[in-house]
Amino acid sequence: MSKPTITAFAASPDRGQGLARDMRVRWAFEEVGQPYDVRLVSFKEMKEPAHLGLHPFGQIPTYEEGNLVLFESGAIIFHIAERHAGLLPNDANARARAIGWMFAALNTVEPPVVELEQAEFIEGDKPWFKERLPGLKDRIRVRLTQLSKRLGRADWLDGAFSAGDLMMVMVLRRAEGTGLLEEHPNLVAYIARGEARPAYKRAFAAQLAVFTATQSTG
Numbered sequence: 001m002s003k004p005t006i007t008a009f010a011a012s013p014d015r016g017q018g019l020a021r022d023m024r025v026r027w028a029f030e031e032v033g034q035p036y037d038v039r040l041v042s043f044k045e046m047k048e049p050a051h052l053g054l055h056p057f058g059q060i061p062t063y064e065e066g067n068l069v070l071f072e073s074g075a076i077i078f079h080i081a082e083r084h085a086g087l088l089p090n091d092a093n094a095r096a097r098a099i100g101w102m103f104a105a106l107n108t109v110e111p112p113v114v115e116l117e118q119a120e121f122i123e124g125d126k127p128w129f130k131e132r133l134p135g136l137k138d139r140i141r142v143r144l145t146q147l148s149k150r151l152g153r154a155d156w157l158d159g160a161f162s163a164g165d166l167m168m169v170m171v172l173r174r175a176e177g178t179g180l181l182e183e184h185p186n187l188v189a190y191i192a193r194g195e196a197r198p199a200y201k202r203a204f205a206a207q208l209a210v211f212t213a214t215q216s217t218g
């Protein structure tokens with residue numbers, strides 16, 4: 001694999017909390033020991049033709065390696081995991097289950113979390129928002145309760161740490177601040193286990209460095 005380039009926010013909307021989705025890709029690179037470059041893009045640049053040629057929806061992250069261009073964090077991490085050891089098990093069935101957990105994180109757990117985020121952002125000042133909030137939170141609560149039950153006392157979702165855990169930890173982190181994770185101490189501990197991994201720490205520090213540099217240069 002030649003050295004890939006990913007895109008990330010030039011100005012961190014979360015002020016360096018590690019929630020922007022390039023963080024998951026950085027973490028995957030760090031887990032497998034693949035060096036990478038980052039091209040920072042502004043919100044304006046993300047909607048311009050050059051970036052739209054890479055990402056039809058005008059978002060980050062993107063991934064470029066030789067003449068391969070990818071978008072969608074799930075597709076990018078799957079690609080990295082397919083080409084390097086360390087993120088997917090060798091056993092075919094365990095591998096299929098780990099991929100299943102990646103989809104579960106993105107397609108079952110992330111949507112209600114993002115729906116709450118979007119509602120807070122777009123409708124947070126509207127009179128009906130207060131009435132909508134409990135329903136939005138309940139939808140997340142259902143998924144967290146189910147996930148907590150399945151995880152039980154295990155360290156990871158299915159045996160050893162995998163790309164499924166990487167994705168799930170990152171998705172759960174998006175629910176921080178809702179007060180819902182605290183209802184499930186095993187999920188809080190699961191996130192902490194992910195965050196304690198040296199690869200996570202390196203990825204977090206690299207994303208934070210972008211925010212810190214922007215701050216110091218104004």
Ligand SMILES: N[C@@H](CCC(=O)N[C@@H](CS)C(=O)NCC(=O)O)C(=O)O
Binds near residue numbers: 019022058059073074
């Ligand atoms: N499903 C996509 C979501 C990508 C996404 O929402 N990216 C955000 C940053 S974390 C973004 O670019 N937001 C700006 C926008 O949508 O205009 C993925 O997982 O890559």
